[in-house]
Amino acid sequence: MPPPAVGVATIKAESLKLYDNLPGRVSAFRTAEIRPQVSGIILKRFFEEGASVNAGEKLYQIEPTLYEAELASAEAQLAVAEANAYSAHLRAERYKKLSKNSAVSEQELDDSEATAKQTEAQVKAAQAAVRSARINLSYTEITAPISGVIGRSTITEGALVSAQQSTALTIIRQLSPIYVDIQRPASSVLLMRNPALPREVTLSLEDGTSVEKTGELQFSDANVDPGTGTVNVRALFENADHLLLPGMFVRANVPSSLIENALLVPQQAVMRQAVGATTTYVVNSDNVVEVRGVEVTRAIGDKWLVKSGLKTDDRVVISGLQKIKPGVTVTPEETK
Structure with missing residues (x-):
């Protein structure tokens, strides 16, 4: 048989690459809390809540009348200062010529030159006031500092807002690319410094669904959480479809070691x-x-x-x- x-x-x-399956949280690539830099009444909101906005796009309009008046006043003060400076300069030049013939005293000449310099300084101060007034007027148009998805508005037209108020008017979050913060045991962090170790990271959602695109490790914190003994490791993912949202819980497969x-x-x-x-x-x-x-x-x-x-x-x-x-x-x- x-x-x-x-x-x-x-x-x-x-050669074998090993991975650890670790918990992580999604966080926005960039976050901008929108606050007013001048006080006034909100005349209009220009965006749709939950929509995508571009950097520089107009979000709110604050009543500009007061700031237009302040700019006009500052420009008028500048004109007065320039006129005074012109007059003082002519007087100083005239006294300078007369002093050669002793028609005016040295003291009078010194006083005229000092007055001319003072008026020049007043012109610079008035120019600064005009720039400040122009900046404040520009702040009545609240624009998006970054591109991203804008959240709900906390105020409506007709609301009074104040400069540097603590409550944000709205929040913009850039969702692509997007970060995933992963908690990794401190004992394994040294292994990550192996240059032969891959840097790609894969994700699965809380319900077990795999995320198709892979991410790349960016950095690890230089600090160990004494309570958990973990280090925060950050990975970057493309997220054009906005599948990943800030605050979402995920599981990450992170390279842990390379065994020859x-x-x-x-x-x-x-x-x-x-x-x-x-x-x-x-x-x-x-x-x-x-x-x-x-x-x-x-x-x-x-x-x-x-x-x-x-x-x-x-x-x-x-x-x-x-x-x-x-x-x-x-x-x-x-x-x-």
Whole structure:
């Protein structure tokens, strides 16, 4: 009777990248809280809540009349200052010529030159006042500082707002790209500094749905949370479809280590005994079955990562197990 045929898989060493599945929170790439920089009545809101806005786009209009009047007043004060400076300059030049003939005293000449300099300073102060008034007038048009998705408005037309008030009028969040903040054990952070370790990160949502696009690790905090013993690691993802939203809970597969010459054994080849030990059947060079104790650490897909008990080129039995026992000669058939 011919020896029974069994399916075998040959153990090969390979370079293995390991990943940790860790919790994370989504956060916006940029966030801008919109607050007024001048006080006044809101005349109009220009955006639709929940819509996308571009940087520089007009969001609100504050009543500008008061600030237009302040600008006109500042420009008038500048005109007066320039006229005074012109007159003082002419007087100083005239006294300078007269002093050569001793028609005016040195004191009168000094006073005229000092007055000219004072009026020049007054012109600069008036110019600054005009710039300030013009800036305040421009602040009556509240514009978007960044591009993104704008939230709900906390005020309506007719509301009185104040400069630097604590309550934001609305919030803009840039959602593409977007950050995911991941809590990683501090003990594994040093492993991340291996330049051969990949930097890509994959995500799954709270309901288990996988996110198609991969992200890239950006940095890790230089601080360990003493309460949790974790370090915050940040990854960046493209998010053009706005699938990921700030505050969302996700699970992230983050590179943890790189193992050279790792040995993987198919899970169906490993048997767990009643006492808890794990074994596998190995076909030796004479095609005789041996039982081998094996220690495995973690599942990698449909295989186990071997810690001890097997070596490169060992042939483990993965099918036909019911036909064999230790010491039996078999016909091994390599299975991919």
